[in-house]
Amino acid sequence: MEMMKKRTTTKRTLLCLTITLLMGVMHAQAETKVTKAEFGKMPDGTAIDIYTLAEGKYEVRVMAYGAIVASIKTPDRNGKVADVALGFDTLNDYVKKNDPHFGGTIGRYANRIAHGTFSLDGKTYHVPKNDGDNALHGGPVGFDKAVWQAKQIRNGVEFTHLSPDGDQGFPGNLTVTLRYTLANNALLLEYTATTDQDTVVNLTNHSYFNLKGEGDGDILQHKVQIHAQEFTPVNADLIPTGELQPVRDTPFDFQIHHAVDQRINEKSDQLKLGMGYDHNYVLDNGGKLTQVAEVYSPESGRVLSVSTTEPGLQFYTGNHLDGVKGKGGHIYSMRDGLCLEAQHYPDSPNHPNFPSTELKPGQHDHQTTIYKFSTR
Numbered sequence: 001m002e003m004m005k006k007r008t009t010t011k012r013t014l015l016c017l018t019i020t021l022l023m024g025v026m027h028a029q030a031e032t033k034v035t036k037a038e039f040g041k042m043p044d045g046t047a048i049d050i051y052t053l054a055e056g057k058y059e060v061r062v063m064a065y066g067a068i069v070a071s072i073k074t075p076d077r078n079g080k081v082a083d084v085a086l087g088f089d090t091l092n093d094y095v096k097k098n099d100p101h102f103g104g105t106i107g108r109y110a111n112r113i114a115h116g117t118f119s120l121d122g123k124t125y126h127v128p129k130n131d132g133d134n135a136l137h138g139g140p141v142g143f144d145k146a147v148w149q150a151k152q153i154r155n156g157v158e159f160t161h162l163s164p165d166g167d168q169g170f171p172g173n174l175t176v177t178l179r180y181t182l183a184n185n186a187l188l189l190e191y192t193a194t195t196d197q198d199t200v201v202n203l204t205n206h207s208y209f210n211l212k213g214e215g216d217g218d219i220l221q222h223k224v225q226i227h228a229q230e231f232t233p234v235n236a237d238l239i240p241t242g243e244l245q246p247v248r249d250t251p252f253d254f255q256i257h258h259a260v261d262q263r264i265n266e267k268s269d270q271l272k273l274g275m276g277y278d279h280n281y282v283l284d285n286g287g288k289l290t291q292v293a294e295v296y297s298p299e300s301g302r303v304l305s306v307s308t309t310e311p312g313l314q315f316y317t318g319n320h321l322d323g324v325k326g327k328g329g330h331i332y333s334m335r336d337g338l339c340l341e342a343q344h345y346p347d348s349p350n351h352p353n354f355p356s357t358e359l360k361p362g363q364h365d366h367q368t369t370i371y372k373f374s375t376r
Contacts, residue, residue, distance in 0.1 A: 031154075031155065032053050032054065032055045032155040032156065032181070032182045032183055033052075033053075033054045033055070034051060034052070034053055034054075034152050034153075034155070034156060034157065035051070035052045035054075036049050036050070036051050036052075036152065037049065037050055037052070038050075039063050039065075039070075039091050040090060040091030040092065041091070042065070042091075042095065042147065043095070046147055048063055048064050048065045048091055048147065049063065049064050049150060050062070050063040050064075050070060051063070051150070051152065051156075051157040051180075053155070053156055053157070053180065053181075053182040053187075054182075055182050055183065055184075055185070057073075057074070057075045057079070057081050058073065058074055058075075058182065058185050058373065059071070059072075059073040059081075060072050060073075060180070060182050060187050062157060062159075062180050063091075063094075064147055064148050064149070064150045064159065065091060065094060065095070065145075065146075065147055065148075066094065066098075066103075066104045066105060066143065066144035066145055066146065066148070067104075067105035067143070067144070067148045067159040067161070067178050067180075068087075068094060068102070068103040068104050068105065068144060069085060069087075069103035069180075069187075069205060069207050070085075070087055070088075070094075070103055071083045071085055071087060071327075072084050072085040072187065072207070072209075072371075072373075074185075074302060074373045075302075075375065076300040076301050076302055076375060077300065077301025077302075077375040077376070078301075082212075082213030082214075082216070082300075083213060083214050083327065084209055084210055084211050084212075084213060084214060084302065084304075084373075085102075085103060085207050085208065085209060085214060086100075086102050086103075086207075086208035086209075086210065086214045086215075086326055086327075086332055086336070086337040087102040087103050087208075087214070087326060087327055088102065088326055088327060089326075089327050089328065095145075097324070097325075098144070099324075100208065100318075100320070100321060100324060100332075101137060101144055101206040102206070102207070102208055102326075103205070103206065103207045103208075104137075104142075104143070104144025104145075104205070104206045105143050105144055105148075105159075105178060105203065105204075105205060105206075106137045106138060106142060106143060106144055106203065106204045106205070106206050106341075106343075107138050107142060107143035107163070107176060107201065107202070107203045108138045108142070108143065108163060108167070108168065108170045108174060108199070108200070108201050108202070108203075109127070109135070109137075109138050109170070109200060109201065109202045109349075109357070110137060110138070110202045110203060110204040110206075110314075110341065110343045110344075111136070111137065111202065111204075111280070111314060111341075111343060111345075111346035111347070112131060112134045112135065112136050112237075112238060112239055112346045112347055113127055113134060113135040113346075113347055113349065113350070114133075114134055114237070114239045114347050114350055115129075115133055115134060116128060116129040116133075116134060116135035116139075116169075117350075118200065118349035118350055119349070119350075120171065120198055120199070120200065120349065120358065121198050123171075125169050125170065125171060126169045127139045127168055127169040127170065128140050128168060128169065132237060133237060134237055134238075134239060135168075137206070138168055139168035139169065140168070141168060142168070143161060143163070143176070143203075144206065146161055146163075148160060148161045148178075149161070153179065153181070154181075155181040155182060155183050156179060156180045156181030156182060156188075157179075157180055158177060158178070158179045158180075159177070159178045159179075159180075160175070160176070160177050160178075161175075161176050161178075162174070162175050162176075163175075163176065165196075165197065170199055170200070171197050171198065171199045172195040172196055172197030172198065172199035172361075173195065173196045173197070174193060174194070174195045174199060174201060174359075175193065175194050175195075176191065176192070176193045176201075176203065177191070177192045177193075178190070178191050178192075178203075184372075185372060185373045185374060186370050186371065186372040186373070187370070187371045187372075187373075188368065188369075188370050189205055189368065189369045189370070189371075190366070190367075190368050191203050191365070191366070191367045191368070192364055192365065192366055193359060193364070193365040194359075194361075194363070194364055194365075195359050195360070195361055195363075196361050197361065198358065198359070198360050198361070199358070199359055200348075200349050200357045200358055200359065201357060201359050201365055202343055202344045202348065202357050203343070203367065204310075204314070204341040204342055204343035204369075205341065205342075205369065206339060206341060207339065207371075208318060208332075208336075208337030208338065208339055209295065209304060209337060209338055209339070209340070210336060210337045210338075211295060211296075211297035211300055211302040211303075211304060212297055212299050212300050212302075213300070214326065214327055214330065214332075214337070215326065215327060215328060215330025215331075215332070215336075217336065218333075218334075218335045218336050219260055219317065219318070219335060219336065219337060219338045220259065220260045220261035220264070220335060221259055221260070221261065221297070221298060221299065222259065222260050222295050222296065222297050222338065223257040223258065223259050223260075223295070223296045223297075223298065224254050224257065224258060224259075224260060224293070224294070224295050224315070224338075225254055225255070225256060225257045225258075225293060225294045225295075226254040226255070226281050226283075226292065226293045226313060226315060227255065227283065227284045227285070227290075227291070227292050227293065228247065228254075228255070228281035228282050228283050228284055228292070228313065229246060229247060229248070229255070229282070229284060230244040230245060230246055230247060230281075230282040231244075231245060231247055231252050231279050231280060231281045231282060232244060232245070232279065232280045232282065232312075232345055232346070232354075233245045233270055233279070234270065234273055234274070234279065234346075235273075236273060238273065238274065238278060238346075239346065239347050240280065240345060240346050240347050240351060240354075242351050242353065242354075244282055247281075250268070250270075251263035251264070251266045251268050251270075251271060252270070252277075252279065252281075254281075254293075254315075257294070257296065260277070260317060260335070260338065264276050264277065264317065274319065275319035275320070276317045276319040276335065277315050277316060277317045277319075278314070278315075278316045278317070278319055279314070279315060280312045280313070280314050280343075280345050280346055281312060281313045281314075281315060282311070282312065282345075283308070283310070283311055283312060283313055285308065285309070285311075287309060287311060288309065289307055289308065289309050289368055289370075290307060290308070291305050291306065291307045292306055292307060292308055292313055292342070293305070293306040293313060293315075293340050294306070295338070295340070296376065300375075301375045301376055302373065302374075302375055303373065303374045303375060303376055304340075304371060304372070304373055305370075305371075305372045305374070306340050306342065306369065306370070306371060306372075307368075307369070307370040307372070308342035308367070308368065308369040308370070309366075309367050309368050309369075310342040310343055310344060310367055310369065311344060311345070311355045312342070312343050312344055312345045312355075313340055313341065313342055313343070314339065314340075314341040314343060314346070315338070315339070315340060316338065316339040316341065317335050317338050318332075318334065318335050318336055318337045318338055318339070319334060319335065320334070321333055321334050321335070321336055321337065322334065342367075342369040344357045
């Protein structure tokens with residue numbers, strides 16, 4: 001299957017053209033107001049800017065620290081606006097308390113790498129372990145803890161980060177560009193990565209959504225649909241076993257809408273291991289920019305649809321939120337937010353049967369994810 005092949009420049013060029021056309025349509029239909037302000041200072045005194053993207057009743061704020069999505073304000077079915085993204089009010093809290101990775105841009109490798117070890121070109125590399133015996137979200141100092149360079153662009157902002165050779169144990173100087181644009185009620189994330197040595201890369205956004213509004217209770221009544229016929233089961237360390245397991249006749253079947261709590265407490269070894277849903281879905285999109293998921297809140301009427309070019313989607317139901325004090329003093333408890341992380345599969349460098357995450361010099365890794373908001 002083509003999805004299983006290594007990334008090629010030709011494939012990425014065609015994808016880039018498709019994305020450019022899509023962005024052109026979006027930009028032709030709407031003009032978003034973009035403003036910049038200082039959000040705070042890092043412990044070393046570095047000033048961190050935050051950008052506000054505003055289009056009618058829709059507003060997104062993104063900051064240079066971690067290229068983090070700090071807030072997403074959308075109207076409900078009655079036109080009442082609320083922030084649907086969990087997070088903090090201050091830069092200091094993001095720097096010191098963001099263990100849940102609220103809104104962060106995750107890299108170099110999103111999700112888990114078993115034992116913090118992988119091999120590439122016959123050489124073994126080690127990423128510092130920060131999740132038991134495994135490396136999680138790029139190691140202890142991942143991309144969501146870096147200060148990115150930023151510049152304003154039409155309808156949004158462009159962030160750039162250079163991860164030097166050896167950063168968290170990964171080979172090669174990796175340059176990542178991430179564009180956030182807001183148009184037609186849709187937040188578009190476009191990533192591009194290049195390297196000067198063979199390396200692995202897996203990027204995603206780690207926003208937690210509550211379509212009732214952050215701090216307004218749990219997401220158990222949210223209805224979720226994921227266009228995937230298979231998922232990757234995990235072992236006790238939440239590392240994929242290497243299998244692709246059909247979702248049919250299991251609690252993991254979201255091919256039609258199901259409320260989160262409809263089957264989350266069923267007797268299932270996989271649900272027990274994840275303390276709920278914390279699993280990668282094998283998407284049916286064939287590597288094309290396609291709608292792959294939808295979330296609907298019956299209480300608010302808000303709808304979130306997710307489109308992506310990525311082969312996987314990590315569905316996480318905030319199982320490890322344990323009383324984090326967030327925006328406005330709100331306490332985020334277990335299952336008060338959910339994540340839909342478009343990415344490659346966890347631990348892919350150690351599973352040759354998974355879609356490759358290798359990136360070589362001269363290649364461009366392009367990926368796109370769109371979070372679109374509406375009501376019903």
